[in-house]
Amino acid sequence: MQLSASPYDERLTAPRSWWFISFLVxxxxxxxxxxxxxxxxxxGLVGGTAAASVMASSYGSLRIRIVGDSLIAGEAKIPLTxxxxxxxxxxxxxxxxxxxKADTRAFLLLRSYIPRALRxxxxxxxxxxxxxxxSTREPERLAEAxxxxxxxxxxxx
Numbered sequence: 241m242q243l244s245a246s247p248y249d250e251r252l253t254a255p256r257s258w259w260f261i262s263f264l265v266x267x268x269x270x271x272x273x274x275x276x277x278x279x280x281x282x283x284g285l286v287g288g289t290a291a292a293s294v295m296a297s298s299y300g301s302l303r304i305r306i307v308g309d310s311l312i313a314g315e316a317k318i319p320l321t322x323x324x325x326x327x328x329x330x331x332x333x334x335x336x337x338x339x340x341k342a343d344t345r346a347f348l349l350l351r352s353y354i355p356r357a358l359r360x361x362x363x364x365x366x367x368x369x370x371x372x373x374x375s376t377r378e379p380e381r382l383a384e385a386x387x388x389x390x391x392x393x394x395x396x397x
Contacts, residue, residue, distance in 0.1 A: 244339045247306050248385035250376060254300030255353045262292035302349065304374055306385050311347045311360075313374055322391045323372075324361035326383040331355040334375075343370050351375040358382050 268287025273284035305312045309320050330338060334357040338350060347362075347369050354375040362369045377383050 244288050247389055250267055250303065250306045250378065250382070252300060252302045252304070252349075252351050252354065252375065252377075254296045258296040258300070258335050258353075259293065263289050265289065265292035268309060281369070300351075302351070304349070304376060304382065306389045309389070311372075311386065311389075313372065316347055316372075316374070318348075318362075320386070321394050322362055322364035323386065323390065324363040326361075327359045328379040328383055329357045329359055337373055342373075345369055346371050346373055348373045349375055360386065 250270040254278045266285045267289070269284035269288030271284075271373065273280040290310045302314045303312070304314075306320075311318045311320060311323065334355060337357065337359055342348070345368050350373070353368070354377055356376065356379050358372075358376055360372040361370055373381070
């Protein structure tokens with residue numbers, strides 16, 4: 241049995257500036273180890289850059305996918321049948337839903353370097369989560385993919 245292709249798959253990678261900052265962390269380690277000689281300096285540069293790069297990469301490795309009849313956002317796997325309407329949030333609305341409009345029971349997949357988001361209502365009466373807040377670079381495309389996948393799941397049922 242062959243798995244069907246995912247209608248939506250997005251990796252929330254860290255911005256390019258974070259990789260430059262990783263290099264600067266390596267330079268900082270190199271300067272700290274400068275009094276000990278050239279070899280420790282190079283070790284600090286390589287080791288510090290590598291450690292900071294691993295941290296930036298792991299933070300930016302989250303994915304949002306629609307696979308089969310589920311939405312997978314980070315570690316969460318939510319059945320499409322439990323989801324309602326999706327609302328595309330521009331930068332200002334996304335900031336509002338991250339701050340003063342936020343509900344403490346909501347599932348938030350936040351990335352500070354992504355200004356736009358998608359808010360999806362949870363319709364499952366047994367789930368106390370009122371909505372999902374998903375930082376995404378392409379909220380319109382994710383909303384369309386969710387709508388299409390929900391329709392496909394309902395047609396199968």
